[in-house]
Amino acid sequence: MAQDLKAENPHEVGLPPLDPIRAGEPLLSVRDLRVSFKTDDGILKAVDGVSYDVYPNEVLGIVGESGSGKSVSSLAIMGLLPKSAQVTGEIVFRGQDLLHMDEKDRRKLRGGRLAMVFQDALAALNPVFTVGDQIGEAIAAHQPKMSKQAKRKLTMDLLDLVGIPNPAARVDQYPHEFSGGMRQRAMIAMSIANEPDVLIADEPTTALDVTIQAQVLEVLERIQDRTNSAIVLITHDLGVVAGVADRVLVMYAGRAVETSVVDEIFYHPRHPYTIGLMASLPRLDAAGAREERLYRIKGQPPSLIFLPSGCPFHPRCEFADMPAPCGTIRPDLELVDHTYGRHMVACHRRHDMADVDHSELHADVGAELETVEDAAAVSPAEATALEQLSTPAEEEE
Amino acid sequence: MLTFIVRRIAYSIPVLLLASLLVFVFVHATSDPLAKYAQSRDLTLKARQGLAQGIYEQPCRTFITGSPPQQAMTCTKAPVLKQYWYWLSHFLKGKMGNSFVTGRAVSSDLKSSFGNTLQLIIWGVLISALLAISIGVLSAVRQYSLPDYIFTGLSFVGLSMPTFWFGLIAIDLFSNRLSTLLHVHYPIFYSLGLHSTHARGFFPAFFDYARHLALPVATLTVQIVASWSRYERSSMLDVMSADYIRTATAKGLTRRRVIFRHGLRNALIPLVTVMALDIGGLFGGLVVTEQIFSIHGMGALFLQDLGNGDTQALLPWLMVTAVFVVLFNLLADVLYGVLDPRIRLS
Numbered sequence: 151m152a153q154d155l156k157a158e159n160p161h162e163v164g165l166p167p168l169d170p171i172r173a174g175e176p177l178l179s180v181r182d183l184r185v186s187f188k189t190d191d192g193i194l195k196a197v198d199g200v201s202y203d204v205y206p207n208e209v210l211g212i213v214g215e216s217g218s219g220k221s222v223s224s225l226a227i228m229g230l231l232p233k234s235a236q237v238t239g240e241i242v243f244r245g246q247d248l249l250h251m252d253e254k255d256r257r258k259l260r261g262g263r264l265a266m267v268f269q270d271a272l273a274a275l276n277p278v279f280t281v282g283d284q285i286g287e288a289i290a291a292h293q294p295k296m297s298k299q300a301k302r303k304l305t306m307d308l309l310d311l312v313g314i315p316n317p318a319a320r321v322d323q324y325p326h327e328f329s330g331g332m333r334q335r336a337m338i339a340m341s342i343a344n345e346p347d348v349l350i351a352d353e354p355t356t357a358l359d360v361t362i363q364a365q366v367l368e369v370l371e372r373i374q375d376r377t378n379s380a381i382v383l384i385t386h387d388l389g390v391v392a393g394v395a396d397r398v399l400v401m402y403a404g405r406a407v408e409t410s411v412v413d414e415i416f417y418h419p420r421h422p423y424t425i426g427l428m429a430s431l432p433r434l435d436a437a438g439a440r441e442e443r444l445y446r447i448k449g450q451p452p453s454l455i456f457l458p459s460g461c462p463f464h465p466r467c468e469f470a471d472m473p474a475p476c477g478t479i480r481p482d483l484e485l486v487d488h489t490y491g492r493h494m495v496a497c498h499r500r501h502d503m504a505d506v507d508h509s510e511l512h513a514d515v516g517a518e519l520e521t522v523e524d525a526a527a528v529s530p531a532e533a534t535a536l537e538q539l540s541t542p543a544e545e546e547e
Numbered sequence: 548m549l550t551f552i553v554r555r556i557a558y559s560i561p562v563l564l565l566a567s568l569l570v571f572v573f574v575h576a577t578s579d580p581l582a583k584y585a586q587s588r589d590l591t592l593k594a595r596q597g598l599a600q601g602i603y604e605q606p607c608r609t610f611i612t613g614s615p616p617q618q619a620m621t622c623t624k625a626p627v628l629k630q631y632w633y634w635l636s637h638f639l640k641g642k643m644g645n646s647f648v649t650g651r652a653v654s655s656d657l658k659s660s661f662g663n664t665l666q667l668i669i670w671g672v673l674i675s676a677l678l679a680i681s682i683g684v685l686s687a688v689r690q691y692s693l694p695d696y697i698f699t700g701l702s703f704v705g706l707s708m709p710t711f712w713f714g715l716i717a718i719d720l721f722s723n724r725l726s727t728l729l730h731v732h733y734p735i736f737y738s739l740g741l742h743s744t745h746a747r748g749f750f751p752a753f754f755d756y757a758r759h760l761a762l763p764v765a766t767l768t769v770q771i772v773a774s775w776s777r778y779e780r781s782s783m784l785d786v787m788s789a790d791y792i793r794t795a796t797a798k799g800l801t802r803r804r805v806i807f808r809h810g811l812r813n814a815l816i817p818l819v820t821v822m823a824l825d826i827g828g829l830f831g832g833l834v835v836t837e838q839i840f841s842i843h844g845m846g847a848l849f850l851q852d853l854g855n856g857d858t859q860a861l862l863p864w865l866m867v868t869a870v871f872v873v874l875f876n877l878l879a880d881v882l883y884g885v886l887d888p889r890i891r892l893s
Contacts, residue, residue: 230793261799273790276809277889288798324888
């Protein structure tokens with residue numbers, strides 16, 4: 151059993167990258183970020199104390215299910231949350247505290263040094279302007295002195311860079327004339343127009359076919375090689391994470407529950423939630439895979455307004471020590487292993503979990519599927535509030 | 548785009564033909580003033596001959612009857628469809644005949660009335676559009692703020708207030724009481740017609756024109772702005788919560804640019820369609836406003852013709868207003884295509 155290696159500084163939870171000398175100082179440091187919304191039922195804690203670092207040249211994958219706070223935390227970094235959101239904590243980007251910056255300076259960062267790629271490029275591109283117009287606008291916002299010709303040339307270069315054939319013709323087309331994969335590439339071209347230091351990609355491949363997904367991810371990697379930017383890849387697709395990410399942060403109920411380098415997460419997961427996620431992946435190599443039902447994590451994601459006591463995962467956890475400590479004390483991230491880079495887990499039973507082989511977990515075949523009533527763990531007010539997170543303006547009553 | 552417009556124009560031709568048939572058949576089914584007017588002593592012979600043409604099978608026989616002797620006619624009516632064809636073929640050539648009642652050319656009455664209504668519509672629509680867009684955008688961008696509540700309240704007042712009531716109150720306040728208050732013996736804003744005879748020179752005439760137009764245009768504007776600003780508000784709210792607005796913000800654009808370039812441009816698409824449809828309806832829809840402010844517009848002409856049972860004048864009126872409704876429908880479609888590339892290019 152590995153000895154409990156306490157982090158020297160309780161706030162220093164961001165992992166150094168694989169090669170600290172090449173990486174240097176973190177570009178982006180998030181410390182104890184909390185985002186909450188007032189709803190009719192109470193305060194909804196969408197992000198509940200997340201800390202991580204992003205280093206140059208790396209891809210940080212943030213995984214978690216819907217409502218785990220992965221998108222909300224990135225919107226908080228970009229400053230794109232609606233005014234109703236309460237944001238506390240610290241977001242330091244290249245030495246500047248974003249949360250205490252005036253709006254004008256923050257706007258200059260947006261789309262410049264700090265850019266974001268959104269999910270569903272059809273909705274995220276304005277239907278009434280041409281693709282070239284929208285990319286050119288992103289350039290002009292940060293390089294206002296660039297001439298029209300230079301802007302157009304750069305726009306076409308960007309389209310070429312993301313692998314859009316015949317950019318000279320495509321630049322004057324509208325988003326609806328592009329295919330799904332091309333739209334997403336145009337979206338990426340727009341976000342890298344000003345060579346950002348950190349590119350946040352929020353589910354960039356979710357709406358795409360698998361083959362197109364691979365192409366878009368390849369574009370992201372190519373761009374990273376060229377520009378030395380860091381990419382924060384937010385996804386619920388573990389396959390995407392395994393293929394692209396250097397490090398992984400697993401989020402659950404608004405908090406980080408596990409973080410390490412990508413291989414550690416996939417081969418030696420320590421948190422029961424991560425273990426469950428890995429066990430629920432279909433595997434080609436597993437013996438008798440066709441006969442067995444896939445493993446599933448029982449229950450529903452918890453309500454973010456009425457979080458379970460103690461560890462928020464305990465009602466769904468097969469390994470929980472009940473009633474204490476799992477039902478009473480919320481675990482913090484603790485260092486468990488140093489072999490390949492720091493591996494941190496927020497679990498009371500982190501040391502016992504090292505012995506659990508997730509490929510041995512099987513579906514409890516006899517278990518009844520949850521009835522529809524059970525599925526309503528998320529209250530209607532909460533659902534509305536969560537929906538609003540995806541939109542910058544408040545909806546009409 | 549051009550084929551779209553041509554095709555759309557082609558579609559409106561059968562619509563107008565059907566409208567003309569319905570208008571003719573219904574007008575003739577509900578009233579038969581012919582018999583009455585054919586015998587009328589007030590009619591000049593010329594008018595009577597014009598009237599007789601196309602409605603009757605044969606040229607009418609005139610004879611002298613009664614004591615003291617006077618002229619009279621007997622005629623046999625042609626079938627309705629034959630009358631319709633005669634009327635339509637002349638109408639298409641611009642020949643609308645003479646009024647049964649006044650004997651004047653229908654087209655000249657129609658022309659002058661149309662001009663007056665058009666002035667109301669142009670000023671009313673211009674002012675309404677500017678106000679409605681500004682109010683709508685402001686209300687949407689500052690949703691649930693004090694200005695939003697105030698404009699929301701005002702628009703409900705505007706929507707629920709009957710035109711005749713608002714018009715009369717406006718006359719009482721701004722034409723009568725305001726003069727009393729200022730101790731002047733002339734009305735600050737006129738409540739009759741569109742011009743005074745005494746205004747000479749460009750600027751005095753324009754100033755006089757503005758004083759005449761102010762109240763009727765305000766009456767018209769209040770109704771239109773109320774509904775258009777609500778429409779623009781909800782359309783803008785819809786647009787401002789779209790993903791592409793968030794993208795625009797994420798690009799580092801200023802708030803103003805996000806609202807006006809990305810937001811308003813999209814929010815205008817449905818509003819422009821509604822505006823075009825509404826304007827088409829205004830040509831025959833200002834009956835009350837024109838009546839209150841004694842403006843000889845299309846609405847006033849309609850009431851007059853209807854009261855007289857003057858089918859010869861009513862038919863072209865109905866057709867002209869129908870043409871404008873269809874025309875603005877067409878315009879709405881074309882504008883939609885112009886503003887939205889997804890329609891234009893498909």
